[in-house]
Every structure is written in structure tokens, then in C-alpha cells.
Amino acid sequence: EPEVTQTPSHQVTQMGQEVILRCVPISNHLYFYWYRQILGQKVEFLVSFYNNEISEKSEIFDDQFSVERPDGSNFTLKIRSTKLEDSAMYFCASSAQTGPAPGGYTFGSGTRLTVV
Amino acid sequence: GQQVMQIPQYQHVQEGEDFTTYCNSSTTLSNIQWYKQRPGGHPVFLIQLVKSGEVKKQKRLTFQFGEAKKNSSLHITATQTTDVGTYFCAGRGSGTYKYIFGTGTRLKVLA
Numbered sequence A: 001e002p003e004v005t006q007t008p009s010h011q012v013t014q015m016g017q018e019v020i021l022r023c024v025p026i027s028n029h030l031y032f033y034w035y036r037q038i039l040g041q042k043v044e045f046l047v048s049f050y051n052n053e054i055s056e057k058s059e060i061f062d063d064q065f066s067v068e069r070p071d072g073s074n075f076t077l078k079i080r081s082t083k084l085e086d087s088a089m090y091f092c093a094s095s096a097q098t099g100p101a102p103g104g105y106t107f108g109s110g111t112r113l114t115v116v
Numbered sequence B: 001g002q003q004v005m006q007i008p009q010y011q012h013v014q015e016g017e018d019f020t021t022y023c024n025s026s027t028t029l030s031n032i033q034w035y036k037q038r039p040g041g042h043p044v045f046l047i048q049l050v051k052s053g054e055v056k057k058q059k060r061l062t063f064q065f066g067e068a069k070k071n072s073s074l075h076i077t078a079t080q081t082t083d084v085g086t087y088f089c090a091g092r093g094s095g096t097y098k099y100i101f102g103t104g105t106r107l108k109v110l111a
Helices: none
Strands: A005-007 A011-013 A019-024 A031-037 A043-050 A054-057 A063-068 A075-079 A088-095 A112-116 B005-009 B010-014 B019-027 B029-037 B043-049 B055-058 B061-063 B070-077 B084-095 B103-110
Touching: A005 A088, A011 A019, A019 A088, A019 A112, A043 A063, A043 A075, A075 A088, B005 B084, B010 B019, B010 B043, B019 B029, B019 B084, B019 B103, B029 B070, B043 B055, B043 B061, B070 B084
Parallel strands: A011 A112, B010 B103
Antiparallel strands: A005 A019, A019 A075, A031 A043, A031 A088, A043 A054, A063 A075, A088 A112, B005 B019, B019 B070, B029 B043, B029 B084, B055 B061, B061 B070, B084 B103
């Protein structure tokens, strides 16, 4: 079964440093998303991406965050200057279509980001 | 903004007992999805409901979408230890493509 692949699985970084989280969505999917989950809490929407641009973003996704699809396969989330409160599990997801997508979202296994 | 709440937050049941989680949105939804997240894992898509009053079944799981499309429920009959995890609903409002996840219900099944 096709998978969404995320790397690294765990990233520890110093406060103020830049991090890039990487994702390889399912190859025939067109819509890409980043969500995050602070330990034990709910899954929060960050951003959606389609046709090489952001289609929607949440209040969490401020100027410190950016996304990119630098080639035909990778989808990255960059945090420019990490803060302690950015510590969370970051999930990438993709879907074949938006709206009533029959298959729902396929989530990757996540990157656990720890800011120290 | 749109908020999606779930109750209960936690539920412990004996194996074989039934379990229900309820999902309520502050706004009318276009459609709703349900996900299961095992401890230490990632959300896994279970099902999508689109129509008002829709009911779908997957083996021991029954999903309902309310008539007003503001609430939904997931019912598990005769729970098994493999049902352990957190169940999230995720709703999409009209005019938006993003899904807002509910607060989740963590299910523990005691053997």
C-alpha cells in the first residue's frame, strides 16, 4: 500500500535554529498538508498546498513557517527560528483530491521535533 | 473559527463492552472523516460521511452523521484489545479545504 514518507523521524534542535522537515507524498496525490500534534493533544492544521502554492493556512502558520515542493516528489516544511513551543510531532499528509476525498488523507509517520 | 469537540475525552471499557464517541462541530460541516491513532502512531483514515443522516458500517464500527451535519458519532460493538487508540473526527466546513480535527477520544480496552 502506498505510503507517505517523512524524514527524519526525530529532530532535536536548539532554540533559534532553522529546521527543515521532509515529506515524500504518495506519487499520484495532488494535495499536501502539514499538521502538528503537541504530545497527547489534538491534531492541528498548519497548511495545505496545491498546484505549487499554499491554498490555506492556520493562525499557527506564521512568518516563521514556510513550505516548498522543490522537485516533483518532496514536500518540505521549514521553521526559520524555532521556539520551545514548536516542539511537537509534525505530520505530513496527502490526498488525491480535496473536498469529499474518497480515501481521506494518508498521513506519514511523523517527525518528532524537540526544541531545547 | 470552527471548533470540533469530542466526548468523552477518555473511556475505559472491559473487552466485549460497547463504546461510543460523539463529535460536535460549532458550524455546519460539508463532510466529516474519522481517524484512528494508535499509541505512538499516526492518524489512519477510517471513513468519510458526506450526506445528512448518513450511516455507514465497517464490521463492528458504525458511523453516523447528524441530520444537521453538525455532529457525528462512532460506535464500536463488542470492543477488542485491538481497538485501543485515540479516535478523532475531522470536519470540513463549506468554502474551505482544510479538515479541523476534534479533540479526540482515547479508548482503553481492559482484557
